[in-house]
Amino acid sequence: MVVDTVASGAVPLVIQDLIAGFGNVLTPFNMFLFAIGITLGMMSGAIPGLNGTMTVVLMVPITYAMAPDSGIMMLAVIYAAAVYAGSISAILFKVPGAPEAIMTTLDGYPMNQNGQLREAISTAVFASAFGGIVGTLILIFFSPLLAEFAIQLSDPEFFAVILLGLALVSTIGAGNITKATMMMCFGLFLGVFGFDPLTGVPRFTFESNYLASGIDFIPVILGVFAFSEVLKQIQSGGSLIGGGGEGGGSDLSQATSGSMFPPLSYFKRFGRILGVNSVMGTIIGVLPGAGATTGALFGYTFGQRLVPKSVREKFGSGVPEGVAAPETANNAAASGAFVPLLTLGIPGSATTAVILAAFILHGIRPGPSLIDQQGPLVYTIFAALLLANVAILLLNKPVVKLFLQVRHIPRELLLSLIVIFTVVGAFATRNIMADLWTMFIFGVAAYYLEKYNYSVAPMVIGLVLGPLAEPSLRRSLTKAGGDWMVFFQRPVSAVMITLAVLTFFIPLIMDSTQFGDRIREQFGLTELEQ
Amino acid sequence: MSDEGSGIETLREQAPPSVSRDIGITVLFLLFAVAFLVLSEQFAGNRISQYDPGATIWPRAALIVILVAGLLNLFLLYRRARKRGESVVPSLSSEVTTLSEKQRKYLLAIALSVAFFLSQDYVGFFVSAPIFLFAFSYAIGYRDMVKLTVFSLVTGLVVFFLFRNVVNIALPYGSGPFREISIWAANLF
Secondary structure, eight states: OOHHHHHHHHHHHHHHHHHHHHHHHTTTTHHHHHHHHHHHHHHHHTTTOOOOHHHHHHHHHHHHHHHHHHHHHHHHHHHHHHHHHHHHHHHSSOSSSSSGGGGHHHHHHHHHTTHHHHHHHHHHHHHHHHHHHHHHHHHHHHHHHHHHHHHOOOOOHHHHHHHHHHHGGGGGGTHHHHHHHHHHHHHHHHSSEOTTTTTTTSSTTOOOOHHHOOOHHHHHHHHIIIIHHHHHHHOOOSSTTTSSTTOOSSSSHHHSSSSSHHHHHHHHHHHHHHHHHHHHHHHHHHHHTTTHHHHHHHHHHHHHHHHHHHHHHHTSSHHHHHHHHHHHHHHHHHHHHHHHHHHHHHSSSSHHHHHHHHHHHTOOOTTTTTTHHTTTHHHHHHHHHHHHHHHHHHHHHHHHHHHHGGGSHHHHHHHHHHHHHHHHHHHHTTOTTTHHHHHHHHHHHHHHHHTTOOHHHHHHHHHHHHHHHHHHHHHHHHHHHTOTHHHHSSSHHHHHHHHHHHHHHHHHHHHHHHHHHHHOOOOOHHHOOO | OOOOSSSOSSSOOOOOOHHHHHHHHHHHHHHHHHHHHHHHHGGGTSSTTTTTTOOOOOHHHHHHHHHHHHHHHHHHHHHHHHHTOOOOOOOOOOOOOOOOHHHHHHHHHHHHHHHHHHHHHOOOOHHHHHHHHHHHHHHTTTTHHHHHHHHHHHHHHHHHIIIIIOOOOOOOOSSSHHHHHHHHHHHOO
């Protein structure tokens, strides 16, 4: 029936190509590679120290012996699966398995601690699959349009988008905006160590080779999220998995016996988040250099803006919206990152940069004519990305069941295992011993900072976004002859910067003035802060 | 095992979060910002063109916002402390109290982690990881010696071979005889 309709030409060309792509993915050899890709992606996403980019790098030489559509399809599947799987260890142990899962730790782990492990994981999986599927559909149907949009964006717009993201960070520290701002700027400052991106002048390196190479954010996130949590657990005597230790919550068997979908009532709560973040995540993924990690950072802050104030105040304490928001956006951004790669030949993220290398290895140069010249290859990738997101949904239960076996491991052994993985994770990225010390120092510091409500998430966001923002700012000004009005002469950047200023200053004024006190008292927020 | 009591009388027990310590953290941030603002002077003037705002604009912007937010935070802390009738001056009490069991475990965990990191250059991951796993788990309260020994050896080996032989990430080999042992182990597979 479908074949007849296709043959008669009644189905648009895109659908015909997509069906052909599915046909190609579903051949036995490609299905075998697809299964390998999903397995490797999930492994690399879930184990700290490995990540999707690293696994794709390792697999590129292996694809040389394969047909381009088979090899590149497998790399794309690894990437999609890795972005999802990072959330598993983030929720279970507060260890982001991959950088894309940083924001998922903020509410996923507290949900686990509150005895809502099943809800947290099913929300993460569903949101990941939803974001990934919507992102891929946007990729399939709107690639040329998005590519045109991406070409028109220049440094002022890029800087304005990042500035808006930084301003939104202030909402993470609701009730402690001054502290959140300090931490965010501290993160921005940490990003300047090393060589200046434009002039190459060493900044604050103190003649140290380590500082010259800059402070990598992976040891920092492993320290502030994972190592500090180990210290906290030792001090508090608590349990990593809610329900598994003192004062635990719900029965853990729920986590594997329930549906693969989140509770129905949740859909009402985060329906808007799924819709908005899957589109916004894709758009962020389209921005060259942004990628899924940036998508997650923005997704979390967008999510806060999309929920009622009563829920926004609870972000960070374990709300499903706080899991759905970054997971939708990071998977959508992972798909979006393919847009500039396939249509312009510009990688949208580190992983797509490696996939670009795989294209070149196979003698294919991505660009505006790629879809016309290599249609079967491109649509095989699209079909594989769609199938990968469906597979994530279907494989959720067995994968989570496997991971939950760790609850049988005694708490002390689990904590020591986490320290080992944080050490390996911190070392593996650059093979530098000093990264271990960075992880350790930030871990201990985060333990104390969080005790006094200095949230570490804004610092991590600052560290990630700072190195993206500075070159854009300076290139914008250089090209505009030093005229700061360049940011207001272009409509997109003018709107973004205005929004950023309002987003930042309104909560700050509310937080620090007597007028704000009166408003907070009127809405009963004072008790919440205390 | 009780979590209270059997401690050592060397360090002050940690006080619950207080405004004075909060202020102390903010002051540290302020000092950090001032120090680096001064240091940023050394590369002022480095720019790629006359229109480039230079290598100092971004770090200085971040540091100035830290200063402003920090001062505002001090003001807010002072105001909230006054509202609640708390003292903003740190207590200088020299009272020495007993470390609880949990605090002792915490300090041991820190000390063992530092020793583990330091050992990487000399002993290497292959040899030090099982020792660390054993010592760390024991220090924080695990007492089944047989399981602990098996866990430490198997985990250390699996992690080493997974990263070294499967994903080709060379974990630290150490030096001298330890290096020889690590290379020998890596070549086993």
